[in-house]
Amino acid sequence: MPNPETHLAAPYDALLLLSFGGPERPEDVVPFLENVTRGRGIPRERLEQVGEHYFLFGGKSPINDQNKALIAALRADFDAHGIDLPIHWGNRNWEPYLDDVVADLARAGAQRVLCLTTSAYSSWSSCRQYRENIAAALAALPEGVEPPRIDKVRAFYNHPGFVEANVDGVLAALADLPEDVRDQARLVFVTHSIPITMADASGPTGGAYVAQHLDVAAVVADRVAEATGSRRDHELVYCSRSGAPHIPWLEPDVNDRLEELAGEGTAAVVLIPVGFVSDHMEVVYDLDTEALATAERLGLPARRAASAGVHPDFVAGLRDLVLERVALARGEDVERRSLGGRGPSHDGCPDTCCVG
Numbered sequence: 001m002p003n004p005e006t007h008l009a010a011p012y013d014a015l016l017l018l019s020f021g022g023p024e025r026p027e028d029v030v031p032f033l034e035n036v037t038r039g040r041g042i043p044r045e046r047l048e049q050v051g052e053h054y055f056l057f058g059g060k061s062p063i064n065d066q067n068k069a070l071i072a073a074l075r076a077d078f079d080a081h082g083i084d085l086p087i088h089w090g091n092r093n094w095e096p097y098l099d100d101v102v103a104d105l106a107r108a109g110a111q112r113v114l115c116l117t118t119s120a121y122s123s124w125s126s127c128r129q130y131r132e133n134i135a136a137a138l139a140a141l142p143e144g145v146e147p148p149r150i151d152k153v154r155a156f157y158n159h160p161g162f163v164e165a166n167v168d169g170v171l172a173a174l175a176d177l178p179e180d181v182r183d184q185a186r187l188v189f190v191t192h193s194i195p196i197t198m199a200d201a202s203g204p205t206g207g208a209y210v211a212q213h214l215d216v217a218a219v220v221a222d223r224v225a226e227a228t229g230s231r232r233d234h235e236l237v238y239c240s241r242s243g244a245p246h247i248p249w250l251e252p253d254v255n256d257r258l259e260e261l262a263g264e265g266t267a268a269v270v271l272i273p274v275g276f277v278s279d280h281m282e283v284v285y286d287l288d289t290e291a292l293a294t295a296e297r298l299g300l301p302a303r304r305a306a307s308a309g310v311h312p313d314f315v316a317g318l319r320d321l322v323l324e325r326v327a328l329a330r331g332e333d334v335e336r337r338s339l340g341g342r343g344p345s346h347d348g349c350p351d352t353c354c355v356g
């Protein structure tokens, strides 16, 4: 642990990157899916399909390597700014497991840990479930080991660093489209579908998940219009629907919407995975493999914008969010940066926030 008297991120002893986790090899795929879906009522048929997505990529999800790259980029950025905060990594569904890293931190004497999740929005899946995972990891600590206090960085979907990284991704995708359709290309923002009941219950007063996505999509579309000198239509669609067929999830599905858009004579589309922070399986399978194949079949020119990943603006934005929280923990005044119409998200969630 760094010296609590002198180090620049005090009172925090460590940063914990908390993510979803993914399989590393074919033997991991079924146990990983069992971890993800335990008690969630996902039909066997859907699980077999999703297993095939992983097997198509050799049984290995890109997500773990992407998290390692993010940690390396954060380490380099922190070092360049004199921030001597150790960075640890734990996952909900695969090694390294959150429970193990929390136990290691507690045994090493960490008293206060700042947690950053690889999820930018509010909902049970993207926020509260991670908070429940943290509570469970603390509850599982062996007797006699003092539990650290773990604070979670606020939802960062509208932080300028995340926004700028997404804008750059859209600009690069537009530049890659044939010149004659570039100016008319429609901006199709994509996020993970969730059950409508979950969406309705998201955030402190409900409805936050969709409202946050619509807000950031409008900001990105404005920035792209400024940068290119042409205003393009934009909308929000969904991918990766799961669950039982009779339970309503957010729609339209990206593939269905591409059919409609092609039918309406849309010139081209850019798919923007704004709901995700890196190009993990939902992006490389659901968008690159499936949705781009749909567009191809329809003769609709389409490109997929890169997600934030390790874009330098995103990494710098995460540093800004960490320093913001450090300042708040010290009782100092600090600017809480955000773009769009909703303002910075809350730091601590009320009890009723994002209930399933």
Ligand SMILES: CC1=C(CCC(=O)O)c2cc3nc(cc4[nH]c(cc5[nH]c(cc1n2)c(C)c5CCC(=O)O)c(CCC(=O)O)c4C)C(CCC(=O)O)=C3C
Residues within 6 Å of the ligand: 020, 021, 022, 023, 033, 036, 037, 040, 042, 046, 047, 050, 061, 062, 063, 118, 119, 120, 123, 125, 126, 192, 193, 194, 195, 240, 241, 242, 243, 275, 276, 280, 281, 282
């Ligand atoms: C909102 C949201 C995010 C974004 C926020 C965040 O990033 O946290 C997200 C991310 C991810 N989801 C992922 C993988 C999976 N999600 C599943 C299932 C589900 N996701 C849900 C929601 C979300 N999921 C929900 C409501 C379910 C139904 C089960 C339940 O009610 O809990 C299933 C089970 C099979 C299936 O049914 O699809 C898998 C395998 C991976 C890893 C990718 C990789 O390996 O590269 C990542 C990053």
Ligand SMILES: [Fe+2]
Residues within 6 Å of the ligand: 192
């Ligand atoms: Fe998921």
